[in-house]
Amino acid sequence: MTSTARKAPWILARSTQAAIAAAAVADVFRAAAARDHHLRHTDASLHKSGFIFMIFLYLMTLAIVLFLAWLARSRRNAQELSPQASVPSRGWTIGAWFIPVVNFLVPRQFVLDIGRASSASWEQKRDTTLVNLWWVAWITHAVVLVVGGRVAPGSMALLVVAEALMIAAAVLLGLVIERITALQSAALGATVPVAPLTQA
Numbered sequence: 001m002t003s004t005a006r007k008a009p010w011i012l013a014r015s016t017q018a019a020i021a022a023a024a025v026a027d028v029f030r031a032a033a034a035r036d037h038h039l040r041h042t043d044a045s046l047h048k049s050g051f052i053f054m055i056f057l058y059l060m061t062l063a064i065v066l067f068l069a070w071l072a073r074s075r076r077n078a079q080e081l082s083p084q085a086s087v088p089s090r091g092w093t094i095g096a097w098f099i100p101v102v103n104f105l106v107p108r109q110f111v112l113d114i115g116r117a118s119s120a121s122w123e124q125k126r127d128t129t130l131v132n133l134w135w136v137a138w139i140t141h142a143v144v145l146v147v148g149g150r151v152a153p154g155s156m157a158l159l160v161v162a163e164a165l166m167i168a169a170a171v172l173l174g175l176v177i178e179r180i181t182a183l184q185s186a187a188l189g190a191t192v193p194v195a196p197l198t199q200a
Contacts, residue, residue, distance in 0.1 A: 007185075008181050008182075010181060012070045012073060013178070016177055019062045019063035020173055023063040023170070027163065028167070029052050030053050031162065035154050036048070036049070068097070071110075072090060072094060074118070075093050076090070077118065077188065078115075078118045078184070081118060081119070081184065086117075087117050088110045092110075096110065104139060108135040114180060115131065118183040118184045121187075130176055134169055138173070144165060
């Protein structure tokens with residue numbers, strides 16, 4: 001028997017990374033199709049834009065579900081690895097992403113808390129910077145989309161900026177997932193087996 005039965009969620013991590021990458025690529029095609037329809041306003045462009053949007057929506061939904069499942073699993077492992085560490089509750093880990101304003105601030109801190117609790121090998125400067133870069137790219141992408149849609153809909157410059165940020169956020173999140181999962185894998189793998197008690 002070992003002192004822990006947990007394992008790092010590598011399969012879930014890989015599935016999440018793949019879904020995030022697919023959603024990011026689909027978003028590029030979605031944005032291009034939306035701009036094309038904005039400029040042309042034809043039935044063909046409307047059909048194409050709607051079709052690509054549905055594909056993006058399915059992929060994005062899958063990516064969100066997998067990411068939240070990975071985050072919840074990682075939170076549970078982090079709590080087991082560092083019982084005294086400050087990690088969010090199971091419900092709050094998921095719920096904070098769906099509360100307006102809160103979801104612009106709190107989830108980043110949750111990911112940092114889980115990363116720090118996962119291993120003493122968490123490097124404050126490098127790993128925190130990685131999480132911060134991902135979060136800045138993601139939030140800036142959202143802001144550019146909203147502002148661009150109101151100020152200059154159909155702008156190629158804003159489309160390029162927004163999609164570059166989307167791709168950057170996807171790559172950085174993939175690296176965050178990789179880092180935290182690797183830290184947990186090493187920490188859980190280093191757990192010392194508990195020897196059974198022998199009777200005198």
